[in-house]
Amino acid sequence: MFDIASAAVEGAIASGATYADARVIGRKIRDISVQNGDVQAISISEAIGVGVRALYGSSWGFQATDRLTLADAGRAGAQATAIARASTRVPGPPLVLADVPVHQDEFQTRYDEHPLEVSAEEQAGLLVESTRLMLEEPNVAIAIGQLGFWDVDSWLVSSQGHRIHQNLIHSGGGLQAMSIGDGETQVRTYPQSRVHYESAGYEAIRKWDYLAEAPRIAAESAALLTAAEMDECEKPLILDGSQLALQIHESVGHAIELDRILGWEAAFAGTSHLQLPELGRHRYGSDLMNITADATLPGALGSFGYDDEGTPAQSVPIVENGIWVGVLSGRDSASIAGLPPGGMVRADGYNRLPMVRMTNVGLLPGDSSLDQMIAATDDGILMSTNRSWSIDDRRLNFQFGCEIGWEIKNGERGRMLKNPTYTGITPRFWGTLDMLAGESERVFWGTPNCGKGQPVQVGRTGHPAMPARFAGVRMGVRG
Amino acid sequence: MTPESTAQRVLDLLPSGFDGEVIVAAGTSSLTRFANSFIHQNMSEVGTSVSLTSVWNGRVSASSGNVTPEGLESFVDRAVAATRIAPPNPDWPGLTPPTEIPSSIPVPDSTAEASPDDRARLVGEFVAAGEDMKAAGYCQTGTSTVVFANSAGHTVSGTTASAILDGIHQTPTSAGSGHAASRTFSDIDATAVGSLAADRARRGVSSIDLEPGEYEVVLAPEAVATLVLFLGFYGFNGKALNEGQSFVRVGDRQFDEAFELFDDGLDERSTKLRFDSEGTPKRRMPLITGGITANAVFDRREAAKAGTESTGHAVTFFGQNFGPLPTDLFVTPGTSAPADLIAGVERGLYVSTFNYVRILDPRTTVATGLTRNGTFLIENGEITTAVSDMRFTQSFAAAVGPGRVLGLGGDARFADSEFGPGIAHVPTARLAGWRFTGGAAG
Numbered sequence: 001m002f003d004i005a006s007a008a009v010e011g012a013i014a015s016g017a018t019y020a021d022a023r024v025i026g027r028k029i030r031d032i033s034v035q036n037g038d039v040q041a042i043s044i045s046e047a048i049g050v051g052v053r054a055l056y057g058s059s060w061g062f063q064a065t066d067r068l069t070l071a072d073a074g075r076a077g078a079q080a081t082a083i084a085r086a087s088t089r090v091p092g093p094p095l096v097l098a099d100v101p102v103h104q105d106e107f108q109t110r111y112d113e114h115p116l117e118v119s120a121e122e123q124a125g126l127l128v129e130s131t132r133l134m135l136e137e138p139n140v141a142i143a144i145g146q147l148g149f150w151d152v153d154s155w156l157v158s159s160q161g162h163r164i165h166q167n168l169i170h171s172g173g174g175l176q177a178m179s180i181g182d183g184e185t186q187v188r189t190y191p192q193s194r195v196h197y198e199s200a201g202y203e204a205i206r207k208w209d210y211l212a213e214a215p216r217i218a219a220e221s222a223a224l225l226t227a228a229e230m231d232e233c234e235k236p237l238i239l240d241g242s243q244l245a246l247q248i249h250e251s252v253g254h255a256i257e258l259d260r261i262l263g264w265e266a267a268f269a270g271t272s273h274l275q276l277p278e279l280g281r282h283r284y285g286s287d288l289m290n291i292t293a294d295a296t297l298p299g300a301l302g303s304f305g306y307d308d309e310g311t312p313a314q315s316v317p318i319v320e321n322g323i324w325v326g327v328l329s330g331r332d333s334a335s336i337a338g339l340p341p342g343g344m345v346r347a348d349g350y351n352r353l354p355m356v357r358m359t360n361v362g363l364l365p366g367d368s369s370l371d372q373m374i375a376a377t378d379d380g381i382l383m384s385t386n387r388s389w390s391i392d393d394r395r396l397n398f399q400f401g402c403e404i405g406w407e408i409k410n411g412e413r414g415r416m417l418k419n420p421t422y423t424g425i426t427p428r429f430w431g432t433l434d435m436l437a438g439e440s441e442r443v444f445w446g447t448p449n450c451g452k453g454q455p456v457q458v459g460r461t462g463h464p465a466m467p468a469r470f471a472g473v474r475m476g477v478r479g
Numbered sequence: 480m481t482p483e484s485t486a487q488r489v490l491d492l493l494p495s496g497f498d499g500e501v502i503v504a505a506g507t508s509s510l511t512r513f514a515n516s517f518i519h520q521n522m523s524e525v526g527t528s529v530s531l532t533s534v535w536n537g538r539v540s541a542s543s544g545n546v547t548p549e550g551l552e553s554f555v556d557r558a559v560a561a562t563r564i565a566p567p568n569p570d571w572p573g574l575t576p577p578t579e580i581p582s583s584i585p586v587p588d589s590t591a592e593a594s595p596d597d598r599a600r601l602v603g604e605f606v607a608a609g610e611d612m613k614a615a616g617y618c619q620t621g622t623s624t625v626v627f628a629n630s631a632g633h634t635v636s637g638t639t640a641s642a643i644l645d646g647i648h649q650t651p652t653s654a655g656s657g658h659a660a661s662r663t664f665s666d667i668d669a670t671a672v673g674s675l676a677a678d679r680a681r682r683g684v685s686s687i688d689l690e691p692g693e694y695e696v697v698l699a700p701e702a703v704a705t706l707v708l709f710l711g712f713y714g715f716n717g718k719a720l721n722e723g724q725s726f727v728r729v730g731d732r733q734f735d736e737a738f739e740l741f742d743d744g745l746d747e748r749s750t751k752l753r754f755d756s757e758g759t760p761k762r763r764m765p766l767i768t769g770g771i772t773a774n775a776v777f778d779r780r781e782a783a784k785a786g787t788e789s790t791g792h793a794v795t796f797f798g799q800n801f802g803p804l805p806t807d808l809f810v811t812p813g814t815s816a817p818a819d820l821i822a823g824v825e826r827g828l829y830v831s832t833f834n835y836v837r838i839l840d841p842r843t844t845v846a847t848g849l850t851r852n853g854t855f856l857i858e859n860g861e862i863t864t865a866v867s868d869m870r871f872t873q874s875f876a877a878a879v880g881p882g883r884v885l886g887l888g889g890d891a892r893f894a895d896s897e898f899g900p901g902i903a904h905v906p907t908a909r910l911a912g913w914r915f916t917g918g919a920a921g
Contacts, residue, residue, distance in 0.1 A: 033800055267646055
């Protein structure tokens, strides 16, 4: 496939582009869903094509085609340059791409068991049995199981000499038990809200042991129907690791995207409350807050060998002892900001432009534990597993709902609470972080559905996280 | 190969004993994106996709991909292999029998022929409408030919066409939005869209923080579009109704008498196909008439469970977990000018757009989200000042419940929404109350 990508690049350069890169990307996906013991869907998707990006003056153009001949690829390259030329009708400031070392290399996700070599029958069977176990709880009306597997090959060629082949394997899934009561629904999921993915093979499914956990989430969803409603209050809040992963994704991960900070996403995804002159000075949170964007973590969903511009995967400090120190960037955005390129530019398939995306944005561990946090809290709330999320376009004002909560009284977990929510302002909230669990409770949570860009691209991001306590949080806001 | 011959070839390749339904879509989609008043991303794609649902002895699998003519045989072989090992699927509703479909509307020449230069020209006009401001947004054009065929002998085809200009103008302290969508590229008035966005941004330069609480509101079409889409997706969805997750009670007076909602995939303004992903024809479906809940929408699977027939609202196989969806929603407009709706408000808020709206409880349609790109205080019938973005927590069904709709504008158009553009054709609406639960400061 390198010859197809090379033809696309040559077509762009021959038409006047000063720089071009092209990606042939082939993606195989298997999705399985089961509801109440019945298979709803076994879906196989296979797509391959080439996308070429051309720089003409300071303007970009991009053309994608699924016709994989040398001639079609060359024409796509020429068309990318023509589109870039049209972009010069409304031109931007001069653009020089940040320098990166030119690599010719291969990368392969490490896995034990290729997920597409495990039969769909076996995979569906796991979900059929899991949903049947959930239905043994009489109040559970809807039991859902989902699995998904991705096998993605990409061949990158650039006019500067990049030539990189990667094969990324992702596996994930999850269970959901829904109990329906009088005028309300209550949901519990596992391993996290919706689904959890990893850069791994089928071993990533086996290790979560769906069959063992299905009865627990079923029982909890039923118990929530008769649980107490949460009162509006302001007190210490303990979040489990998966909810903290979502909190990181929404209130840190998106806010540190350099394209948002530069205004490139202003009309859709939004901007950021962060301003570049504050880099290195802005207090994002308490001293316990240390965050990295690390694309090298084995098994984490946002890991790879090279990003889609050919920049090697790396670990970039984002927040150090509560101070904002880093951003997510690519070659063009980093150059404009005068920062080193972070290698965080990804494309959702051959037919999408590469753009700044999260890698594995997560917390470095603290020295506490969930048990210690509960024991140290006289009057607080513990919340687990995201159910709803909303945050403003500057990633500042958020309101999140969780599936389940518990009162913490005098250092012990008390009664269950339904419909728990909390709200806050990003730096104020992170500033109240006062206890953080350690390495043994850290999980590389994986989110496969991060939407951004126009046309919308779905990103796959990782978020190392563990339980944490926040000293004073407004909770229980209702309509 | 043409899309028609590709679809037939796929069905011909299925072995004896297999049924199948195939969708072939061929088209072009182009999108020119701008920010900081210049074009920063500009893309186009051409391609053909094939989706096959194959059925054998009650076992079902779905396969899709962009397949070359030479690759069709192996594509079908893989689909057949997947079907043979799939567990039985008792919910499979069977194939759509041959059914007549209204012919599709021709693709307008201006949309089919829109070039990168044409899109750049519109972007330039939008940008120019906001002098000294920073503009951001996109201009998109797309056309496709779609063929549906199944082994029951049902074959239909249609075309889609869309042209969209959407953007904001920004000052250092404010932003305002504008939006236009049509089947016809030449209908888009970029200067008008840009001028509306610039006007909203200018009016918002100095904003105040407002105390949370319940306020009377005038919602611009973008905000109304999000409201009706949440009603449609979470309420009038036949799967949600079958599973007891919907607020909908057909025959009950659940809404204000003035609020009439219907779904009509046959409307000439629709940018979409006149059949659904199961090949069932679209139709006009009243959802709310005279304040009374009239119908929900169904695909074949959910219709069978409900003991009714499909209403032509199946979405793709991957979407069946979410159920059938109304995707051509229309609110019958009133006759008032938006300014007259504002004039009737003693103290309330004008909301241009909602943002990042998420459902908290589907049974009550309580959702939370924020205002964006132009929120203004109305006092004594006039807009007096801009308001910083506010968070709301509000039941959408209750917001348009009996006695709550105080007026509808005559300015209905396709509006952008939380779920995207081109789905809801709605006017400005004046509502008795909307619960804001937080200001920009928390």
